[in-house]
Structure formats: structure tokens, C-alpha cells
Amino acid sequence: MASPIVPARRTLLLALLLLAAAANLYWWRLGRPVALADAPDGRIACVSYTPFHQPGESPLDPRAVIAPGRIERDLRALSTRFGCVRTYSVGGGMDAVPRIARRYGMQVLLGVWLARDPVANEREIAAGIALARQYRDTVRALVVGNEVMLRGELPAATLADAIRRVRTATGLPTTYADVWEFWLRYPRLADAVDFITIHVLPYWEDDPVPVRDAVAHVRDIRARVAAAFPGKAVLIGETGWPSAGRQRAGAVPSLVNEARFVREFLAWAAQARVPYNLIEAFDQPWKRTLEGTAGGYWGLFDVRYRPKFPLQGPVTEVPRWWLGPVAGAALALLFALPALLRRGGRRGAAPAVLLLAGDAVGAALAAQWRYMGMAERGPFEWGVAAGCTALMLVTCALIAHALARWLRDGASALVLDSGATALRRDARGGLGRWLGLARFGWLFGAALVALLLAFDARYRDFLLPLYAPPVAGFALLALSGLAARRPLALEERLLAVWVGASAALTVALEGWANAYALAWAALCLAFCAAVLLPDRGARLRAPAESLGGP
Numbered sequence: 233m234a235s236p237i238v239p240a241r242r243t244l245l246l247a248l249l250l251l252a253a254a255a256n257l258y259w260w261r262l263g264r265p266v267a268l269a270d271a272p273d274g275r276i277a278c279v280s281y282t283p284f285h286q287p288g289e290s291p292l293d294p295r296a297v298i299a300p301g302r303i304e305r306d307l308r309a310l311s312t313r314f315g316c317v318r319t320y321s322v323g324g325g326m327d328a329v330p331r332i333a334r335r336y337g338m339q340v341l342l343g344v345w346l347a348r349d350p351v352a353n354e355r356e357i358a359a360g361i362a363l364a365r366q367y368r369d370t371v372r373a374l375v376v377g378n379e380v381m382l383r384g385e386l387p388a389a390t391l392a393d394a395i396r397r398v399r400t401a402t403g404l405p406t407t408y409a410d411v412w413e414f415w416l417r418y419p420r421l422a423d424a425v426d427f428i429t430i431h432v433l434p435y436w437e438d439d440p441v442p443v444r445d446a447v448a449h450v451r452d453i454r455a456r457v458a459a460a461f462p463g464k465a466v467l468i469g470e471t472g473w474p475s476a477g478r479q480r481a482g483a484v485p486s487l488v489n490e491a492r493f494v495r496e497f498l499a500w501a502a503q504a505r506v507p508y509n510l511i512e513a514f515d516q517p518w519k520r521t522l523e524g525t526a527g528g529y530w531g532l533f534d535v536r537y538r539p540k541f542p543l544q545g546p547v548t549e550v551p552r553w554w555l556g557p558v559a560g561a562a563l564a565l566l567f568a569l570p571a572l573l574r575r576g577g578r579r580g581a582a583p584a585v586l587l588l589a590g591d592a593v594g595a596a597l598a599a600q601w602r603y604m605g606m607a608e609r610g611p612f613e614w615g616v617a618a619g620c621t622a623l624m625l626v627t628c629a630l631i632a633h634a635l636a637r638w639l640r641d642g643a644s645a646l647v648l649d650s651g652a653t654a655l656r657r658d659a660r661g662g663l664g665r666w667l668g669l670a671r672f673g674w675l676f677g678a679a680l681v682a683l684l685l686a687f688d689a690r691y692r693d694f695l696l697p698l699y700a701p702p703v704a705g706f707a708l709l710a711l712s713g714l715a716a717r718r719p720l721a722l723e724e725r726l727l728a729v730w731v732g733a734s735a736a737l738t739v740a741l742e743g744w745a746n747a748y749a750l751a752w753a754a755l756c757l758a759f760c761a762a763v764l765l766p767d768r769g770a771r772l773r774a775p776a777e778s779l780g781g782p
Contacts, residue, residue, distance in 0.1 A: 255595030263553025477526025524691030563594030732760025
């Protein structure tokens with residue numbers, strides 16, 4: 233009679249093979265060149281410019297001042313692609329922009345920042361008027377206030393009075409900029425401006441718009457606003473797409489999608505002769521504090537002054553995609569090396585388990601590293617992320633070792649003990665106890681992330697590269713019957729139930745169009761099942777050498 237371990241071994245190998253293939257396919261898909269419609273030419277009319285694009289810089293710091301040399305370097309780079317820049321303030325060194333822009337033949341939509349502080353507002357207004365008078369040949373128009381009504385910082389009457397004062401004092405076209413809905417809420421502001429400036433960001437809409445429909449959405453919104461204000465020209469003052477960040481409904485941030493939106497928008501704007509300004513010139517790391525990962529990746533240039541994508545030809549999401557599979561191959565060898573060097577260790581299925589597990593974990597590790605590079609904002613966040621990533625690697629290595637040893641020696645089921653006294657009962661610990669503690673830690677983390685996604689999701693990412701490998705590992709332990717059934721602590725049971733229940737809540741909040749939300753929900757269900765479902769396979773095997781436990 234065949235041993236019951238044989239079909240389990242085949243199932244385990246097949247599952248690991250599928251996981252490794254999926255991890256490498258992920259990287260292959262990122263490396264495919266994607267054909268997109270070309271932009272009409274290599275020039276863009278105007279772009280939002282904020283010079284606080286280096287790590288640690290922020291316009292929210294009242295003491296921050298950008299030196300003219302930095303602005304000179306920025307505008308020199310931008311002048312190769314843009315004919316105009318839109319600014320948002322004249323403070324923090326930004327008063328140098330018109331002078332330097334003139335040198336490079338660029339025009340300026342000069343921003344005057346207004347907020348709650350009346351003294352600061354007066355200072356901005358006076359400086360804006362002086363600059364506009366001095367550089368009349370460079371300042372195309374003034375933008376007095378940006379999203380003031382959205383933030384609820386000034387009454388509409390006060391804002392309108394400031395706009396009229398600047399308009400009268402400079403004699404130049406003057407406008408106010410806000411999200412398009414707020415022009416419809418405060419239509420009397422139109423009486424104070426020469427033209428309407430609207431922000432239309434399909435990704436940030438309350439009902440996010442997929443990239444395939446984004447340009448049509450911008451077109452329809454502009455037509456709606458133009459119909460509401462006949463006789464007033466309408467400038468699209470901000471529109472764009474993020475190259476990284478969380479998916480919102482069907483709106484997926486990616487480099488390819490940013491390129492697609494920009495190219496399709498430029499083609500439509502040229503055909504329809506629509507005035508516009510894209511957001512934004514450079515990626516802005518400081519915005520990740522306010523808007524999550526996506527906030528920092530709206531730039532057409534990265535922080536190293538490189539265009540993020542061409543305006544003609546195919547676009548590749550990750551040109552060096554092969555580093556992911558290389559990381560997988562390297563970790564596969566590292567996982568399997570002890571078994572391959574051991575006498576007789578190359579026999580049986582154990583080396584294959586280690587190779588496949590290492591390959592899948594290595595490719596996921598590369599994805600996690602890529603995510604960390606996009607999302608982490610400073611030493612503290614990098615330290616936390618690095619610690620969690622190291623724990624992920626150790627957890628997966630322990631699980632792979634347990635599975636390989638089970639196949640090699642036919643060892644009995646592991647008791648995943650997460651009790652507080654687990655290690656004190658056995659000073660040496662034991663594989664089952666270490667994995668029990670690790671499982672509890674990952675379960676607690678998943679419960680915390682699920683809680684944040686349920687009640688504060690707008691700017692939070694789905695941490696798939698970090699959680700997928702250990703959850704898959706614990707699911708394999710449960711499916712193979714290697715994780716023995718034992719009474720769970722109340723805390724662990726409650727956490728598992730919450731993690732599983734949060735899957736339905738995630739899908740309800742995010743919608744079926746959000747692939748990242750669906751993947752996270754599936755991960756939560758798999759983790760819940762791996763913890764709560766009984767071990768059906770353990771009773772099929774005769775006990776042998778224990779891998780740890782009482």
C-alpha cells in the first residue's frame with residue numbers, strides 16, 4: 233500500500249511550483265514594453281512646479297527656503313520639455329522663478345498662496361503684485377489662491393476681494409484655482425476672475441475613474457464647467473496621473489498608466505485647442521505624508537531630473553525587471569544549499585521544495601524592496617520596513633525547512649504554540665514554537681493592517697509583497713497537515729476571525745474592480761483558514777521524529 237505522504241508531497245510540490253511561477257510572472261509582466269499612442273510632439277504647454285522635490289524638503293516647513301541655484305537647475309531641465317511653469321507661492325525662494333524663467337524663454341502662471349493667516353496673505357499678495365509688475369513679459373497670468381475653498385480656509389467674499397485687488401493692481405489676467413466641483417458650489421467667484429481654472433484629477437475623484445476613461449472624464453468635466461460659466465475661458469489648471477501608489481477602485485497608479493494618460497490627454501488638448509497645465513514637474517516626496525504613496529509620484533520628471541517616460545514609443549514599467557527573477561534564483565540557491573551540501577541531501581523531494589520556496593520568496597522579496605523604495609519616507613519607516621522584511625524572510629526560511637524535513641524524514645506534525653510561556657518551557661525553543669510565535673506576530677500585523685484599511689483606507693497601501701510569502705507558507709503548513717490541530721488561545725482565535733471577516737469589508741469598501749483589494753481579501757481568507765481549519769492530514773501518518781512541540 234502506498235504511503236499517504238506521496239500524494240501530499242505531489243500536492244506540495246505543485247503548490248510551490250505555482251507560487252514560484254506566479255512570482256516570476258509578476259516580474260515578467262512588469263518588464264513587457266507596452267505600446268501606447270504617441271503624444272503630438274515633444275513639447276508640453278505648462279506644468280506645475282514646486283522645487284521641494286528632494287528627500288526631507290517640504291513647503292510645509294515655514295523656515296524652508298530654496299536657493300536660486302536649485303531653481304536655476306530645475307528650470308534648465310524643465311525648459312527642454314515645457315514652455316511654461318505654474319507656481320503656487322512667491323515665498324520660500326519662489327520669487328526667483330520669474331527672473332530665471334525669463335532666462336530660459338519660459339512663461340509663468342504666478343501663484344499667490346492664500347490660507348487662514350491674514351498677515352501672511354497680505355505679504356503674499358504684495359510680493360505677487362510686485363513680481364508681476366516687474367516681469368510683465370514673463371508672467372502670463374496670476375493664480376490668486378489654490379484650493380482655498382476646498383480646504384475651507386477663507387470665506388468666498390474675502391477670496392474674491394483678494395483676487396480683485398491683484399487684478400486691479402497688476403492689469404494682468406487673474407484667476408483662482410480649485411477642484412472643479414467647488415466652482416459649481418461658489419459660482420459668484422467667477423465674477424472676480426478673468427478665466428476659470430479647474431483641477432480635474434480622475435484618480436482622486438470620489439468615484440475614481442480608470443485610466444481608459446480618464447481623458448474622456450476630463451473632457452466631460454471641462455465641458456460641464458464651460459456650460460456653467462458662458463463667456464469665461466476655462467483653463468485645466470491641474471490634471472495628471474500617479475505612477476505609483478494604491479489602487480482606488482479601477483484607477484491603477486503605474487508608470488505605464490501615467491504615460492498613457494499624459495499622451496492621450498496631450499493629443500486631445502492639441503486637437504480641441506484646450507489650454508492646460510499638467511501636474512506636476514517633479515515627483516514630490518513630501519506629499520507622501522499627506523496623500524500616501526501616490527501623492528509623491530505625479531511628476532513627469534523624477535527627483536534625479538530624468539523624464540520618467542518618453543512621449544513617443546513603447547513604455548516599460550520596470551526596465552530592469554530581470555532583477556526580480558535573479559533575486560528568486562539567488563534565494564533559491566541559498567535556501568537549498570545546506571541540503572545540497574549534506575551527504576545524501578540531494579535525494580528525494582526536499583531539495584526541490586527548498587529551491588521552489590526560495591525562488592518564490594526571493595521574487596517576492598524583490599517586490600517588497602521595490603515597494604519600500606517607493607513608500608518609505610525616512611530612517612524610521614525604513615527601519616520598521618526592513619525589520620518586517622527580515623522577519624518575513626526568516627519566517628519563510630523556517631517554513632521551508634520544516635516542509636523539506638517533513639518530506640525527507642516523514643516527521644510528525646508541528647505544534648504551532650504561540651503561548652506566552654512557550655519558550656520558557658523549553659529553553660532551546662523548537663521549530664513548532666518559533667513558527668507559532670511567528671504566526672501570531674503575522675496574524676496580529678494582518679489584523680492591524682485590516683483595521684486600518686477598514687477605517688482609514690484612502691491613503692494606505694495593500695502590503696501584499698510583505699504578507700503574501702508568510703501567509704502562503706502557513707497555508708502550505710495547514711494544507712500539508714504538518715501544522716497540528718490544538719486548542720487556540722482566545723486572542724489568536726479572535727484575530728483570525730477578524731482577519732477573515734475583514735476580507736468582505738475590504739471588498740465592500742473598495743469594490744470588485746480593485747484587484748489589489750481582491751488579492752488582499754484572498755490573503756486574509758487564506759490566513760484565517762490556515763489558523764482555524766483543523767489538520768485533516770496529521771492523523772493519516774504514523775508519528776516519527778518530532779520537529780518541535782511538547
